[in-house]
Amino acid sequence: xxxxxVQKRVKLKLLWVLRHCLWQRLxxxxxxxxxxxxxxxxxxxxxxxxxxxxxxxxxxxxxxRYEDWTFRExxxxxxxxxxxxxxxxxNSVPDYTTLYAFWPGxxxxx
Numbered sequence: 001x002x003x004x005x006v007q008k009r010v011k012l013k014l015l016w017v018l019r020h021c022l023w024q025r026l027x028x029x030x031x032x033x034x035x036x037x038x039x040x041x042x043x044x045x046x047x048x049x050x051x052x053x054x055x056x057x058x059x060x061x062x063x064x065r066y067e068d069w070t071f072r073e074x075x076x077x078x079x080x081x082x083x084x085x086x087x088x089x090x091n092s093v094p095d096y097t098t099l100y101a102f103w104p105g106x107x108x109x110x
Contacts, residue, residue, distance in 0.1 A: 025063070025066075025067070025084065026087045029059060029063055029084060029088050032058070032062040032063060033055060033056065033059040033089065036056070036058040036062075037055045040054040040055050040058060051092070052094050054102075056089060056090060056094075057094065058102075059088050060074060060078070060088060061099065063084070070096075071096035071097075072096045074099060075093055075095060075099070078094075
C-alpha cells in the first residue's frame with residue numbers, strides 16, 4: 001500500500017517536472033526569437049529560399065546551447081515537439097545541415 005502511494009507521488013512529481021521544463025523551454029524559445037528578430041535581418045540575401053528566417057535559425061541555435069543539444073539532436077527534438085516549433089514559428093523542421101551551415105555565416109555577420 002505504501003509503495004503504491006510513493007510510486008504515484010513520484011509519477012506526479014515527474015509529470016510536474018516535465019511540464020515545468022517544457023514551459024521553461026517554450027519561454028526561452030519565445031525570448032530567443034524576440035531578440036533574434038531585433039538583431040538580425042529576416043534573410044541574409046535576396047536570393048535565399050525563404051524557408052527559414054535568420055532569426056528562427058538563431059533561436060534554434062540558442063535553444064541548442066541552452067539544452068546542450070547537437071545539431072542532429074535539435075532536428076529530432078524539434079520534429080518531436082509541435083509546441084517548440086510553434087514557439088519558434090517554424091512551419092517545418094530545419095535539417096541539421098541547415099543549422100550547421102547557418103552557424104559559420106552567423107559568426108561572420110557579427
